[in-house]
Amino acid sequence: MALTTHTTSSGFVLPSIHAAKPFFTQQPNPATQKTVTENWTRLILSYARHKKLFTLRIEDATDDKSEWDEVLRNPRIQRRLRPSHLAAILSSMVAANQAMYEPPNQTSSVLLFWRSPEEWAQVLYDWANSTGHLNTIMTFYEIVEPPVPSPLEGLPLPILRKAIAVLTKSARAQIIAVADGEGVRFLPGVPGR
Amino acid sequence: MSLKRYTISVDGTIPVPALLYDDEVLLISQEGVGIYDGPQKAPHHQSGTLHATTHRLFYIDNAHSFSRSFSLDLAHVGRTEYYAGLFTSSAKITLYLNDPPPRPLTSIVADRAESSLDSPAASYQVEFWECEVCSNRNPIGLTSSAAFVCALCGVPRASMKAPITIPSRQTAAGSYSLSKSLPSSSVNLAKLRLSSSPSPSPPVPEVPAPPATGEVACIACTFLNSPLLQECEICGTPLPRKPSLAPPPRLPAKSAPASRSATPALDSDDDDDDNPDKRMIRLSFRKGGDKAFYNVLRRTLLGRAWESKAVAAAVEAPSSSSSSSRPLGRSGINGILRSVETTAATAQSNMEDALADLEALMVKWKDMVKLAQDLNERLTAASTPAPGISLVPGAPLGGATTLSTPAVEPEEATFIRSSLAQLGLQMANAPVTQDMVRDERKWFEELAKELAGVLEGSGAKGGEGMMRKRGIVALDEVWGGWNRARGVALIPPATFLQVLPHLPSFTLPPIRMRTFAASGLSVLHTPPYGSATFASRLVSILTLVGPRTTVEVAQEEDLPIGLTEEMVHEVEMAGEICRDDGGSGVSIFSSPGAPWAASEGGEVHWWVNIFRGYVWDGQE
Numbered sequence: 001m002a003l004t005t006h007t008t009s010s011g012f013v014l015p016s017i018h019a020a021k022p023f024f025t026q027q028p029n030p031a032t033q034k035t036v037t038e039n040w041t042r043l044i045l046s047y048a049r050h051k052k053l054f055t056l057r058i059e060d061a062t063d064d065k066s067e068w069d070e071v072l073r074n075p076r077i078q079r080r081l082r083p084s085h086l087a088a089i090l091s092s093m094v095a096a097n098q099a100m101y102e103p104p105n106q107t108s109s110v111l112l113f114w115r116s117p118e119e120w121a122q123v124l125y126d127w128a129n130s131t132g133h134l135n136t137i138m139t140f141y142e143i144v145e146p147p148v149p150s151p152l153e154g155l156p157l158p159i160l161r162k163a164i165a166v167l168t169k170s171a172r173a174q175i176i177a178v179a180d181g182e183g184v185r186f187l188p189g190v191p192g193r
Numbered sequence: 194m195s196l197k198r199y200t201i202s203v204d205g206t207i208p209v210p211a212l213l214y215d216d217e218v219l220l221i222s223q224e225g226v227g228i229y230d231g232p233q234k235a236p237h238h239q240s241g242t243l244h245a246t247t248h249r250l251f252y253i254d255n256a257h258s259f260s261r262s263f264s265l266d267l268a269h270v271g272r273t274e275y276y277a278g279l280f281t282s283s284a285k286i287t288l289y290l291n292d293p294p295p296r297p298l299t300s301i302v303a304d305r306a307e308s309s310l311d312s313p314a315a316s317y318q319v320e321f322w323e324c325e326v327c328s329n330r331n332p333i334g335l336t337s338s339a340a341f342v343c344a345l346c347g348v349p350r351a352s353m354k355a356p357i358t359i360p361s362r363q364t365a366a367g368s369y370s371l372s373k374s375l376p377s378s379s380v381n382l383a384k385l386r387l388s389s390s391p392s393p394s395p396p397v398p399e400v401p402a403p404p405a406t407g408e409v410a411c412i413a414c415t416f417l418n419s420p421l422l423q424e425c426e427i428c429g430t431p432l433p434r435k436p437s438l439a440p441p442p443r444l445p446a447k448s449a450p451a452s453r454s455a456t457p458a459l460d461s462d463d464d465d466d467d468n469p470d471k472r473m474i475r476l477s478f479r480k481g482g483d484k485a486f487y488n489v490l491r492r493t494l495l496g497r498a499w500e501s502k503a504v505a506a507a508v509e510a511p512s513s514s515s516s517s518s519r520p521l522g523r524s525g526i527n528g529i530l531r532s533v534e535t536t537a538a539t540a541q542s543n544m545e546d547a548l549a550d551l552e553a554l555m556v557k558w559k560d561m562v563k564l565a566q567d568l569n570e571r572l573t574a575a576s577t578p579a580p581g582i583s584l585v586p587g588a589p590l591g592g593a594t595t596l597s598t599p600a601v602e603p604e605e606a607t608f609i610r611s612s613l614a615q616l617g618l619q620m621a622n623a624p625v626t627q628d629m630v631r632d633e634r635k636w637f638e639e640l641a642k643e644l645a646g647v648l649e650g651s652g653a654k655g656g657e658g659m660m661r662k663r664g665i666v667a668l669d670e671v672w673g674g675w676n677r678a679r680g681v682a683l684i685p686p687a688t689f690l691q692v693l694p695h696l697p698s699f700t701l702p703p704i705r706m707r708t709f710a711a712s713g714l715s716v717l718h719t720p721p722y723g724s725a726t727f728a729s730r731l732v733s734i735l736t737l738v739g740p741r742t743t744v745e746v747a748q749e750e751d752l753p754i755g756l757t758e759e760m761v762h763e764v765e766m767a768g769e770i771c772r773d774d775g776g777s778g779v780s781i782f783s784s785p786g787a788p789w790a791a792s793e794g795g796e797v798h799w800w801v802n803i804f805r806g807y808v809w810d811g812q813e
Contacts, residue, residue: 003803005810005811012812013811013812014811014812015809015810015811015812016810016811017803017804017807017810017811018811020773020800020803021740021773021775021798021800022771022772022773022800022803022804023803023804024773025771025772025773025774025775027771027772027804028765028766028772029765029766029768029771031768032768032771032802032804032805035804035805035807036804039804039807039809042809042811043811046811046812046813047812050812079773079775
């Protein structure tokens with residue numbers, strides 16, 4: 001049985017494994033299940049990157065209108081990912097620092113790190129550098145809702161904070177309290193670093 | 194009539210205790226009793242005292258105790274009936290009597306010759322017999338076993354000369370003559386009855402009298418001749434004379450040959466009594482005491498003290514020289530009952546003999562165990578130095594001294610120890626495990642060989658083995674089948690499990706045991722059903738024909754579904770296959786509120802493990 005990749009209407013290329021029915025079943029064999037989870041994680045993250053999605057909720061597994069529908073459901077083989085299975089996948093992603101529960105203290109909704117905080121930090125710094133915002137104080141709102149489109153558009157604040165924290169550690173940014181919330185000042189880093 | 198036929202008159206002037214046999218016990222006495230002979234009152238026995246003993250019933254007349262007293266053997270009593278009395282009618286006990294006994298000789302004698310023996314007093318001089326060894330005069334009690342053994346020297350009473358001149362009288366009566374070889378008991382009986390001593394007549398059933406017009410069978414041609422003829426009508430052989438015709442069926446009257454032929458001839462009025470309803474005696478209790486008396490009487494009748502004596506006598510009697518000629522044959526139910534009792538008594542004594550050994554063993558078991566222990570220790574002590582010596586034969590350590598004790602051969606030691614083990618005397622801590630294991634291994638190997646025969650079908654017998662057609666069988670089924678095949682000496686499960694490891698070496702192809710981790714189910718299987726073989730076969734099936742459900746796999750493998758499930762799960766755990774539990778297709782709409790677990794309606798399909806070696810081919 002030759003499994004083939006499938007390109008969705010949104011232009012995303014689904015892997016061939018997505019056409020295999022067992023992929024949608026939680027496998028009792030832990031070794032097999034590990035592979036399944038790895039592949040799901042990869043699929044979710046790549047789809048999130050493709051569609052610039054940051055949030056994944058358990059409910060998406062049962063919601064046909066969800067923007068995740070293309071991935072969590074395969075109508076061609078009459079299979080969909082079960083919520084319990086999705087929950088297991090999410091928890092393993094959180095454990096692998098590929099996602100975080102948001103809001104915290106619950107397990108039904110996550111923020112996906114389709115870029116790791118370090119990668120986001122680099123993107124953020126590069127953006128600030130390229131747009132000439134070094135040494136100026138910017139509010140978080142200005143970063144995630146820029147007047148000109150940017151790769152940081154729509155970035156959830158928790159991820160932004162994490163990225164800034166990474167920059168702060170390497171002395172390339174500084175958190176500054178401003179009147180209407182929090183602000184950040186990007187510092188020109190040492191070229192050698 | 195019953196009174197006359199069943200009772201024996203006694204001298205009532207003698208106190209009752211003096212009339213008893215050695216082993217007879219007086220149980221209860223009641224005065225003011227009248228006797229009914231059958232339905233009518235017995236005119237001469239209307240006021241007296243009744244004594245019940247273990248064997249007899251005594252009636253001692255108040256007025257004429259010497260002449261009108263009598264005794265009745267309880268052995269004659271078939272059943273009893275109690276009547277409580279009403280108004281002026283006093284309470285009564287009715288004794289229904291068995292078949293009429295042979296007529297007591299007293300009456301014969303009284304009828305035929307007015308002899309002095311008529312008087313009961315005349316009897317007592319023969320109440321003793323003299324031992325021919327020590328000349329002790331032993332009292333006669335028929336019911337007493339002592340009657341056959343001298344009380345002083347213990348010598349059994351041998352067949353001896355009849356002490357009284359019965360024979361002459363008997364021959365005069367035209368009956369069988371008493372031979373000298375008659376067994377002692379018969380002689381005793383004859384004598385006793387002759388002397389009308391208070392001895393019980395045995396409960397001998399009377400054979401119905403032959404037809405009066407009995408024809409005479411010719412001794413040569415068996416033609417039945419008219420009794421009037423002297424010679425056979427057919428062959429002319431002289432016919433036996435009539436008196437000697439005394440019909441053989443009448444023979445068996447156990448021990449009273451003397452009275453045999455006299456009875457029918459004399460008792461013309463016997464027919465009146467043959468009606469069983471009339472064969473009864475009533476005891477009328479005019480002064481009360483009936484209830485207590487009846488209870489005692491009934492218990493005594495149930496106890497049947499006289500019968501045990503009769504059995505004892507029967508057991509002892511064969512020691513006498515002429516036992517074979519003794520007319521043991523009794524007829525009717527009584528005879529059957531008697532023979533059953535005799536058999537039971539013999540069996541009982543045999544059993545006691547046999548069990549005596551067992552009891553002795555039970556007493557001795559501790560000693561036996563000690564002995565076994567001792568033997569074990571000695572064997573160990575004897576065999577331990579032996580290897581040391583053999584290892585250093587030339588050592589100058591004075592091995593000769595130890596060698597002087599003859600070393601026990603290992604084979605012998607093993608034999609002794611295994612014998613002890615088979616006797617169940619194996620010591621738990623005895624250091625013979627090595628030897629015993631050697632034997633046990635042999636035993637297990639033999640068992641394994643046998644089991645292999647059961648499983649594969651022994652070629653010689655052509656029997657169908659359990660696993661001839663099936664590659665895999667659950668352990669319980671094998672165990673049950675094996676034990677059914679054995680029939681005896683069943684194998685306990687523990688032994689069965691110990692045998693299994695030996696099985697592969699005796700089976701071709703080797704049959705091995707396999708336990709499923711998930712359920713703990715154990716099976717015996719041929720190589721095709723080993724886990725690796727089965728897994729590869731399953732994978733190739735799935736690869737060739739696509740996903741399969743458990744049921745489909747079971748059909749293909751011709752295995753029970755439960756068993757297939759176990760095996761497939763094992764393959765899954767090995768990571769060779771993966772599952773698709775279906776049921777969550779898009780067509781099934783599951784609302785967020787609905788329990789999603791409920792949508793697990795589909796059957797599990799098994800897939801080859803597609804994840805193994807999968808390389809990501811989707812979008813990065």
